[in-house]
Structure formats: C-alpha cells, structure tokens
Amino acid sequence: MKNIALGQYYPAESPIHRLDARMKVILAILYIVCTFLCKNVLCFAALACSSILLILISRIPLRTVLRAIRPIIFIMLFTAVINLFFTKGEVLLFSWWKLQIYREGIYSAVFMVVRIIVLILGTSLFLTYTTTPIALTDAIESLLSPLRIFHAPIHEFAMMMTIALRFIPTLSEETSKIMNAQKARGVDFSEGGLIRRAKSLVPILIPLFVSSFRRADELATAMECRCYRGGKGRTKMTIPRLHVRDFVALFLMVAFGAGIVLLNRYGYGYTM
Amino acid sequence: MAEILIHAKELWCSYEEDDRRVPVLRGISLDIARGEYVAILGHNGSGKSTFAKLLNGILEPEAGELVVAGTNLASPDLTDDDIYALRREVGMVFQNPDNQLVATIVEEDVAFGPENLGVPSAEIRRRVDDALATVGMSDYAGHEPHRLSGGQKQRVAIAGLIAMMPSCMIFDESTAMLDPAGRREVIETFEKLNREQGITVLTITHYMNEAARADRVIVIDDGKILADGTPHEIFADPGRLIAAGLDVPQCTSLIHALRAEGVALEGEPITPEECADLLCRALEGKKHG
Secondary structure (H helix, E strand, O other), X not given: OOOOOOOOOOOOOOHHHHOOHHHXXXXXXXXXXXXXXXXXXXXXXXXXXXXXXXXXXXXXXXXXXXXXXXXXXXXXXXXXXXXHHHOOOOOXXXXXXXXXXXXXXXXXXXXXXXXXXXXXXXXXXXXXXXXXXXXXXXXXXXXXXXXXHHOOOHHHHHHHHHHHHHHHHHHHHHHHHHHHHHHHOOOOOOOOOHHHHHHHOHHHHHHHHHHXXXXXXXXXXXXXXXXXOOOOOOOOOOOOOOXXXXXXXXXXXXXXXXXXXXXXXXXXXXXX | OOOEEEEEEEEEEEEEEOOXXXXXXXXXXXXXXXXXXXXXXXXXXXXXXHHHHHHOOOOOOOEEEEEEOOXXXXXXXXXXXXXHHHHHHEEEEOOOHHHHOOOOOHHHHHHHHHHHHOOOXXXXXXXXXXXXXXXXXXXXXXXXXHHOOHHHHHHHHHHHHHOOOOOXXXXXXXXXXXXXXXXXXXXXXXXXXXXXXXXXXXXXXXOHHHHHOOOEEEEEEOOEEEXXXXXXXXXXXXXXHHHOOOOOOHHHHHHHHHHHOOOOOOOOOOOHHHHHHHHHHHHXXXXXX
C-alpha cells in the first residue's frame, strides 16, 4: 500500500517534464483542438506522427503509455463499429443482409480511433504522466485565478484538491487496515451475491467515515495552529516562472495547428 | 530568573458532558520562563492535554489568569488577531503525525506556515531549507509524506513550526504514536531546539524516559499540580508518582528495589547511563572493600 501511485505521474527527465505546468495545461487544450481540426488522411497521419514524437520526447516507456489507452478500448471499438457500419458513402465494399460497409466508413472508423487515441495520449503526456498532481493543482489555481474577481473560491478549491491528494494514500492504507481487522473478525468480502457483498462493505465504510471526520477535525485544528486564515495575504514559496522553452513549446503547438489547417486544404481521399 | 513566557494562576477549565460541566483543570498555577525545557507528566485524563490546548488558544480558560507571550488569554475581549499573533509565537505539534501534514511534498508542507504568515518567497525558501536541516530531513525535501516513517513525519511537522520561527513549541503527546526509534529521533530534536536555538520546549507526555531528559518536570494529576521540580527531585519519590497513576523510569525502580533489598547505593539516577555508572561504581567499591 505504501507504493500507491498518486495519479499516474511518471518521474523522468524530459523536455516535457520540465515545461511549466500552466503551459502544459494550455498545450493540452490546444492539442485537443488540433485533433478536432483534422479532416483528412494527411492530417490524421500528421497527428499520429506528432503523438509518436511526443511519446519519444517524454521518455516514458511505451508500455506505460499504452496503459492509459487500455480503459477506453471498449469505447474505441464501439465508436469504430458504429462508424464502420453507419457511414454512408459512394463506394460500397461489402454488403450482407442489412449491413453495408462503404469505403468512407472504413476511413471514418480509422479516423475516429486515431482521434480518440491521440486525445488520450495528448492529455496524459502533457498532464498526468509528466506533471505531478500538486503542480497540476497549482497550475489550475493559477490559470483560474482571474475568476477571483467574480468571488469564485479558487484558493479554497485548490486547497481542497491538495488535501484530497495528500490524504488518498493515508485513507487507502487505513481502508486496508480496517479490512484486515474485519477479516480477522470473520467477515468474508469475496463470497455471496452482489447484495451480500455490498452489505459486507458497511463494516468498512462506517469506521472509515468516522475516522475521516476525526482526521478532518484534527487537520483543521493543526492548520489553524499554523496560522492558516484562507488565501488572503498568503505568499508562495515557489513562484513559477515561464521560461523561453515554454514559449518555444507554445509556438510549436500553434505552428502544428496551423499546419493541420493547411493540410486540410489538400483534400486527398475521404474528407470528414 | 529569565523573562516569564507562560504565566498561569488558579487556572480552571471544564468541558460539557451530558449537560453538566466536568472540571478538567482545577486551579493550575505555574510560571514557565523563556528558554526552559519542561515536561508535563500525567496519566490519561489528568488534564495535561487540556492545559496544552489552552496555551495557544485552541480552548478557552474558564477562570483564572493565563498570559502567554504577552497575550492575555483569559481576557474577555480577546480577538482572532490576538490568537493569530500568539500562534506565531507558540507553535504546537500534535499526537497523530498523519493529521497535521497538509501538503503532498515535504518541503511544501514545511512552507505552509510561513506562506500563511505572508513571508516573501526567497525568505520562505531559506527558512524551509534551514528548518529541514535542523531536524535532519534535508534529504527528504522532495518526498511524499506518506512514504515517511512516523518519527520522520513528526520531524517534518516540527520543521513546519521552526520555519515559522516561534519562541515556544508545545508537543502534545507527539511521541505517543511512535515506535521507540522514532521517539528517540523526535526527543533528540526537542533537545537540539532547546539547547541550540533557545526555543522554549514544553512536552506533554506520559513516558517517564522522555520526562527524565527535561530540565524541569511538572506532574499533573486530576487537574492539579502534584509536583514541580527537576527530574531528580521528582523521581526521588516513586510513591507519589505511582499514586498519580504513573510509572517511574525503569532504572529508578531498579535502584529503589535494590535499596529495599539492603544494597547501599548513593544518588538518584534517572537515565540508563547514570544508572549503569552508579551500579559499576558500587560493584567496584565492593570489590575493593
């Protein structure tokens, strides 16, 4: 339990790891926009290449990267099948009973799969794999800070996120302790139907809730004792600074987007 | 005597239970000077923790006088700002090391206090590095708290206070949940803070060996002060401690048991080292005599 990973952060030394977290959030959003700008084969080929390039630059092993895709395989297949059979086009390739596959269907299915993979890879490579959760929280706080003029509780939100991240491992450790304690008293978590199993979770959840409230109370006292009074008048130890490399990355991303838009003009084969 | 940091006179405090008030502190009077290293001893429910929580405004006194670092805590017009100012001076480390660390990275957690005080960034950086060096946790600056041992977590919590530069630190049973190795690490940190930085250290405990290392021991029983003196004075009378539901250090009871058997021994050792010395000398004396 001690080795529980917070998020999916993969520690490594790479140009992407070194980028400012705020810039990475912006880059991730721009990259998502790029995937939706793609319309034809050339664009999607460029997009796939860019993803491979990103994996290489981030120095994250392929096996780890592919793990991000595993949970969405079903969605991918579903989307592919729907696109394959329900895209009507001009060149009929295959027909059986009510099912017809057009050439456009194949294109469309492949495009959608590439788009979904790139969406997931892009966000994981820019955000979850290369940015620590705490840096991500700080980045979101910083990017949303203009909303403060509308009295949005940005600092409070970020503090809640930080505390949640801090206590995930603590609570998961506690859960396993409670489970072991209940097992020692003869509770069986693995047998019986769904209802019985759900019922056997009650003796875990109640102690966990009670202890969480106690923890919250103690933490609040400890924070007050350390002079915490909310976000007002607080300073930060590390003030993140944007470097030249951040702007270079931004420039490259915008150039890539422009390239995609240009490639869209050279329609080749099927265009979405 | 040096400047008085904590002044309590006829201090009363109680909490409500089933609509009746249960007194916890029943007339505590004491003075603690700046720079002292004091252990407050007492069994569970003796009121020692309640006393600690009064000292930095977590609880409010019911009657009596309580002045800590120039702030009158018994005053009816005490403001939040007064308590805020007091907490800059008097830091507190609690029992459970898990429930007082806020951030997901050790150095971020140490920075939490000074950040709250609005200290400039460069100064926070310097304070955090110094504080981590003081508690010997510099190598762990980038670690996640949940990967540390209990003793290490408590040292991080202590570093978090050092970075706020208080003049007094209260340890509310901060060693109770630790294993012996962790306890030793933390107690050594208390001593270092007291000796090298001149910080007033107040440790609330029921471990005799921890109390034996302080300069002054105050025994609280049933909301009253039972004894107040140096560790040697306090442990010279084991009967009184046992009556208060406390143990005496093992070496003290060993010496008393030997004396009861008719072995002539001089002195009142309270640490294992002193005890070993005394026994060696006695054995040597016997050999030659």
